[in-house]
Amino acid sequence: xxxxxxRFALLAPAMVILFFAAAGPLVIVLVYSFLIPGDYGGxxxxxxxxxxxxxxxxxxxFTDQLSWADAHLSVFWRSIKLSLMTxxxxxxxxxxxxxxxxxxxxGSRDVWMLLIMIPFWTNLLIRTFAIMELIRNEGTINTVLIxxxxxxxxxxxxxTEFSMLVGMTYVYxxxxxxxxxxxxxxxxxxxxxxxxxxxxxxxxxxxxxxFPLVKPGVVAGSILVxxxxxxxxxxxxxxxxxxxxxxxxxxxxxxxQLRNWPLGAALSLTLLVIVMIALIFYVxxxxxxxxxxx
Amino acid sequence: xxxxxxxxxxxALIAGTAQAExxxxxxxxxxxxxxxMIEKFEKEFDIAVTITDYDxxxxxxxxxxAGGSGxxxxxxxxxxxxxxxxxxVLMKSxxxxxxxxxxxxxxxxxxxxxxxxxxxxxxxxxxxxISVNTSIYGGDIDSAALxxxxxxxxxxxxxxxxxxxxxxxxxxxxxxxxxxxGDKDVLVKVRDKLVEAKPSWLSMxxxxxxxxxxxDIAASVNWNGASMRAxxxxxxxxxxxxxxxxSIWMDxxxxxxxxxxxxxxxxxxxxxxxxxxxxxxxxxxxxANGITGSEAFMDADMASAPEINIPENLQxxxxxxxxxxxxxxxxxxxxxxxxxx
Numbered sequence: 001x002x003x004x005x006x007r008f009a010l011l012a013p014a015m016v017i018l019f020f021a022a023a024g025p026l027v028i029v030l031v032y033s034f035l036i037p038g039d040y041g042g043x044x045x046x047x048x049x050x051x052x053x054x055x056x057x058x059x060x061x062f063t064d065q066l067s068w069a070d071a072h073l074s075v076f077w078r079s080i081k082l083s084l085m086t087x088x089x090x091x092x093x094x095x096x097x098x099x100x101x102x103x104x105x106x107g108s109r110d111v112w113m114l115l116i117m118i119p120f121w122t123n124l125l126i127r128t129f130a131i132m133e134l135i136r137n138e139g140t141i142n143t144v145l146i147x148x149x150x151x152x153x154x155x156x157x158x159x160t161e162f163s164m165l166v167g168m169t170y171v172y173x174x175x176x177x178x179x180x181x182x183x184x185x186x187x188x189x190x191x192x193x194x195x196x197x198x199x200x201x202x203x204x205x206x207x208x209x210x211f212p213l214v215k216p217g218v219v220a221g222s223i224l225v226x227x228x229x230x231x232x233x234x235x236x237x238x239x240x241x242x243x244x245x246x247x248x249x250x251x252x253x254x255x256x257q258l259r260n261w262p263l264g265a266a267l268s269l270t271l272l273v274i275v276m277i278a279l280i281f282y283v284x285x286x287x288x289x290x291x292x293x294x
Numbered sequence: 295x296x297x298x299x300x301x302x303x304x305x306a307l308i309a310g311t312a313q314a315e316x317x318x319x320x321x322x323x324x325x326x327x328x329x330x331m332i333e334k335f336e337k338e339f340d341i342a343v344t345i346t347d348y349d350x351x352x353x354x355x356x357x358x359x360a361g362g363s364g365x366x367x368x369x370x371x372x373x374x375x376x377x378x379x380x381x382x383v384l385m386k387s388x389x390x391x392x393x394x395x396x397x398x399x400x401x402x403x404x405x406x407x408x409x410x411x412x413x414x415x416x417x418x419x420x421x422x423x424i425s426v427n428t429s430i431y432g433g434d435i436d437s438a439a440l441x442x443x444x445x446x447x448x449x450x451x452x453x454x455x456x457x458x459x460x461x462x463x464x465x466x467x468x469x470x471x472x473x474x475x476g477d478k479d480v481l482v483k484v485r486d487k488l489v490e491a492k493p494s495w496l497s498m499x500x501x502x503x504x505x506x507x508x509x510d511i512a513a514s515v516n517w518n519g520a521s522m523r524a525x526x527x528x529x530x531x532x533x534x535x536x537x538x539x540x541s542i543w544m545d546x547x548x549x550x551x552x553x554x555x556x557x558x559x560x561x562x563x564x565x566x567x568x569x570x571x572x573x574x575x576x577x578x579x580x581x582a583n584g585i586t587g588s589e590a591f592m593d594a595d596m597a598s599a600p601e602i603n604i605p606e607n608l609q610x611x612x613x614x615x616x617x618x619x620x621x622x623x624x625x626x627x628x629x630x631x632x633x634x635x
Contacts, residue, residue, distance in 0.1 A: 039620040040377050041352050061625045062482045071635035138508050156450070158510075159497045241497030242456045245634055253634070256352070257458045258627040 033265035041259045051262035055270055072250070072267075079247040080274070082161065083229035086168045087176075087222045093169070094176035094221060099210075101177075102184035113181070120174040128238045131167045132158060159241030167239040168229050175228075176221035183217030184210075219286040227275055247271050315340040318558040321357075321365035323545070324349060326418075328578035331571055338565075341558050358383040358550060366553040367562060369417050372544045373459065373617040375407040385549040387560060389415045394567035402544065402584040406616060414546035415563050416584030418575060421604065421612060422460045422541045424534045425502075425521040430512040435534030436608060438468040440513055442491045449494045451512035453505065456498045458630045459615065460541050461488075461515060467539030467613075474618035476625070485629045492633060506531050519580045522601040533601040535608040541615040544584065 033051050035043040058069040101112040119127060134140045135157040142154040157163050187210065195205040211218075233248035240246070245253070247267065254264030316339075320327065324347035332343050346365065348354045351374040357363050359381055370378045378384050389395060390403075390411045398416060408414045426435040431447045441452055442465060454461055463473045465488055471480035496511055503520055505511045507527035516524075521533040547566060549559045565571055572583040573591030582602050589597050596602060604612065618626065 040355070040381070042356075058628065061628055062478050071631045074635050136505075137510050156496075159499075237499075242499045242634065243492065243495065243497060250631075250635075253631070256350070257456075258630065259352075259623065260627065 029265045029268055033262050033269055035262050037260045037262050039259075041255075041261065043261050048262070051260070051266040054260075054263050055266050075245050075247060075250045076270075076274075078161070078244060079230055082164055082168065082246065083226050083232075085165055086172060086229045087226045089165065089169045090173050090176040090225045091218065091222065094173055094180055095218070098177050098180035098184050098214075098217075101181055102187065103189075109185075116174050116177055119170075124171060124234055125238075127171060128167055128235050131163070131170060132238060135163055135166070158239065159243065161240075161244060163239040164236050164244065164246075167235040168232055171235060172225045172228060175224040179220040179224065180214060180217040183214035187213055215286065219282055223279060223282055226278060230275060230278075231271060316555055316558045317341060318343045318367065318555050318562055319365045320345045320367040320369075320562075321348060321354060321363070321550075322367070322369045323347065326369070326545075326579050328574045330578070331566075331574035334571070334574070335562065335565055339558070339561055341561070355381065355383065361552060363550070363552075364554065365550050366555045366559040367547055368550050369545050369547050370414075371615075372405065372407040372546060373615050375414055375546060375548070377617055378548070379408070379413060383551050384413045385551050385553060385556070386412050387549045387556075387563070388412055389560075389563050389567075392560070392564045392567065394564050397567050397569055397572075397585050397587060399584050399586045405544070406614060408546070414548040415567055416572075417545040417547045417566070418579050418581040418583055419542060419544035420581045420602075421518045421535065422455075422457070422464070422515065422543070422615075423518060423521070424536060425506055425514045425516040425524060425531055426534055427506065427509060427512045427528075427530050428532050429530040430509070435532055436537050437534065438464055438536035438538050438540075440534070441495075441515055442468050442487055444491070444494045444513075448513050450496055452495045453502050453511045453514035453516075454495055454498045455500060455502070455515050455517070456634065458626060459618070462626050462629070463541045463613075463615065464515065464536065464539070468536070470538075473539075473541070473613055474616065474622055476619075476622045478625075481625060481629065485632065488629065488633045498634060503527070518601040522580060522599055525601070535604060535611060537608065537611050539611050539613055542612045543615045 032043055034047055034049065036046045036048045036050065038044050054069065055072060056069055057066060058071075059066050097116075101109055101116075104112060132139070136142070137154040137156065137158065139158075141157070142151075145151045146154065157166075191209055191213070192205055195209045200208065231248050232246055233252065236244065236246040236249055240249075242249075251264050251267045251271070254260045254267060318341050320343060322345060327345055332345070335341065336343055348357070351371055354368055354370060355374065355378060358365070358368060358378075368378075368384075375384075395411070395415075398411070402416050402419075404410055424435065424438070424440055426440060426448075428435065430451070431440070431445060433445065440448060441454060444452055462484070465484045466473060466475055466480060469480055469483045469487060471477060471484070475481070502511060502514045502516065503524045504527075506514060506516075506521075506524040509528075516533070518533055521531065524531040525533070547563060549556065549563065553559050566575065567585055569585050569587035570591045572585035573588040576583045576588065576596060577593050580596065
């Protein structure tokens with residue numbers, strides 16, 4: 001066999017898997033989004049763009065007036081807003097944590113990393129229910145606050161956007177710390193010392209020396225947190241109380257009780273597009289910065 | 295030594311299946327089939343029973359429609375029985391001609407979802423009402439106003455199960471309509487009422503037994519069985535039947551269209567219509583069963599439970615839940631999305 005043929009033969013299994021596991025299902029979703037919903041779930045094989053129309057617009061059943069589907073738009077907005085907030089909060093907590101670990105002696109770093117990893121290995125549902133146990137009205141935090149006399153009525157934390165933010169930050173924080181730590185570990189700290197030698201303040205060193213050097217880690221971490229947040233299902237379902245849907249829940253609703261598979265498919269693809277736009281945006285931003293400094 | 299033990303148990307297993315005269319494959323909701331009753335059935339008829347779980351009517355329907363499932367018995371909810379029949383997955387086995395059919399409580403014989411019972415027999419039934427913590431709210435609990443026009447004491451402490459058909463039904467009846475109504479004037483009132491009430495609700499979630507018991511929530515649209523289990527943890531939790539109308543559901547056993555063990559399946563349907571066997575089902579799943587005379591065999595706490603025995607004056611307010619036509623379902627979907635967004 002010629003070298004190029006061998007290469008192709010060796011690549012073939014990966015290509016086949018990629019096609020059947022990634023492209024194939026996506027094509028099915030795309031096709032379904034152009035069909036008509038069956039009466040009791042499933043689809044009718046007739047072409048229609050109703051589902052895509054229904055993502056952004058709706059006809060009021062009473063006045064028959066056409067308007068924006070503000071129910072869908074508000075779910076989109078909440079998903080994007082909460083994902084951004086989670087990314088920022090994870091960065092604010094994750095950056096100093098990664099810095100702290102990276103500046104420990106070599107031997108103890110692994111122990112610190114292990115401590116970050118252990119919760120990450122625990123089942124997502126269990127971690128989410130643990131958060132619920134902490135913040136519910138009769139939960140740990142409120143019980144302690146009331147016992148200490150700081151509040152008389154329990155603070156309503158569960159089933160708010162706050163609880164979803166806390167839950168998602170807790171769940172996805174390791175995904176922020178890991179890449180930042182990986183960048184920091186490779187950081188040459190003599191550059192930091194050089195900065196101080198040149199009379200830079202601590203803030204200037206952080207902003208002008210450390211941050212640009214670990215930026216790839218920050219970008220990677222932000223993407224790793226933002227993307228799964230957009231599609232989060234368990235956390236908003238358990239901690240959001242079903243009154244504040246996120247995109248994942250809205251999609252599930254279409255395939256379940258509302259029996260509108262094409263709309264569910266169209267919403268899934270819309271989510272995909274949002275993720276892609278966000279990624280392009282991130283990559284562009286990271287690339288431009290690199291050029292400016294390069 | 296270990297290997298011998300393994301071989302012996304394997305041999306026993308093979309012998310066990312070989313010994314039984316026949317087989318029966320039951321496809322049912324999880325945690326819903328009394329093991330004790332199955333054991334009795336296996337012994338009595340020398341039939342080996344296999345049980346497989348599902349978690350929603352839609353899942354069961356999809357699986358049966360695909361064909362070749364090998365299941366003999368399935369247990370769809372009443373609202374889904376007409377769909378199962380029209381999709382051709384149930385066998386017209388005429389259980390109404392079976393020996394024990396006379397035990398079926400008269401109100402459960404001529405049901406709308408299977409008139410005269412040509413396909414199905416009762417399995418378990420229950421109601422969707424309102425659980426209320428009576429130490430927090432002392433007034434009348436038999437009212438849907440607790441959820442849709444809540445009193446001050448309950449505001450912010452209400453849960454609503456996210457079951458579209460049940461919640462829509464409750465709201466429609468509260469606003470003076472009938473379930474599955476397509477009357478747009480009523481539906482607009484329903485939508486406005488739901489949207490208006492939502493800020494007073496804490497959550498729209500399942501799994502409220504513990505939260506009712508430790509007063510994280512003070513009221514909830516709820517299933518009677520779940521309410522009973524909350525009461526067993528906290529005696530303040532009472533179950534109200536809304537006077538304007540509350541839904542009654544029933545799950546029903548039927549033979550699948552492509553059943554392999556039809557005779558055994560017929561034996562099974564006849565078997566569960568015997569009061570003592572139906573009582574075993576209820577003692578396990580904690581719902582009522584629709585077989586007259588089974589009360590005598592039920593656990594004492596079941597026979598007297600107010601969640602299961604509907605007070606006489608409120609019996610008329612219950613309506614048997616059915617599946618709404620697709621064009622109505624579409625409007626309900628729009629309202630539901632508006633509500634849960």
